[in-house]
Amino acid sequence: MFRKVSLAVAATLIMAGAAFADPIEGNWKTQSGETAAIGGGGAFAITLKTGKFAGKTIGSLKAAGDNKYAGSITDPETDKTYAGKATLSGTSLKMSGCVFGGLICKSQTWHKL
Template sequence: MIARFVLGLGLAIALAAGPALADDVNGVWLRESGASKVKFAPCGGAVCGTLVWIKEGTDTPAKVGQRLFDRMKSTGPNAWAGSYNNPDDGKTYDATMTLSGGTLTTSGCAFGGMICRSSTWSRAN
C-alpha cells in the first residue's frame, strides 16, 4: 500500500514537471550561416539570447553583448515565445523558438505574423 502511494506520488511529480523535462535550450548556438553565435540563458523567469561572437569580416550593425532574444517564455515542450531585437533595422519583432534534438529554429514575425523569417541554429562546441 505504501509502495503504491510512493510510486503514485513519484509519477504525479514527474507529470507535473513535464515542461521542465524538455530539452535544454541553454548554451551557445551557431547560426546556420556560421556568421554569429548566441548564448541562451535564464533571465527573470524566461530565457534570453545574447550575441557572444560575430565572424570576422561579417558586415552587421550587431555588437557582441547585445541581447537579441528577450523574454522567451515556454509555450509548451521545447517551444518558447517572446521578442527578437533586430540589429539590422533596430526594431523588435514577435519571436518563437522550437528545439528538436540539436537543432534550434527561431522565427521572427511582423504585421501580425503575415511576414516571418526563420533561422536554424546548431549547438556550438
C-alpha cells in the same frame, strides 16, 4: 557529522540544478556563423557572443510548452523588434521573427554548440 551531511546536500542540489537546466540554454551557432548564448530563468535572454554585435542582447523567450518558446527577437542590424518564436528539435533551434500577427515571418535555424 552535520557539516558532512550539509556539504553532501549542497553538492546534490548543485548537480540537480545543472541536470534540470532547460535544453534551450547554452551556446548556439547562428545561421550567419556567430555564436549566441541563451540563458536565464523564467525568461531566456539571447545575447550575441561573437561577431559585429558581440555583447548585444537580441531577444527574450519564455517556454510555451512542447519544446516551443515565444517572446521577442531584435534584428541587431536595424534594432527592430519582432514577435519571436522558437522550436527546439534535438540540437537544432528554429528561430522566427514575425510581423502582422505571424502573417509574415523570417526564419533561420541555429545549431547547439
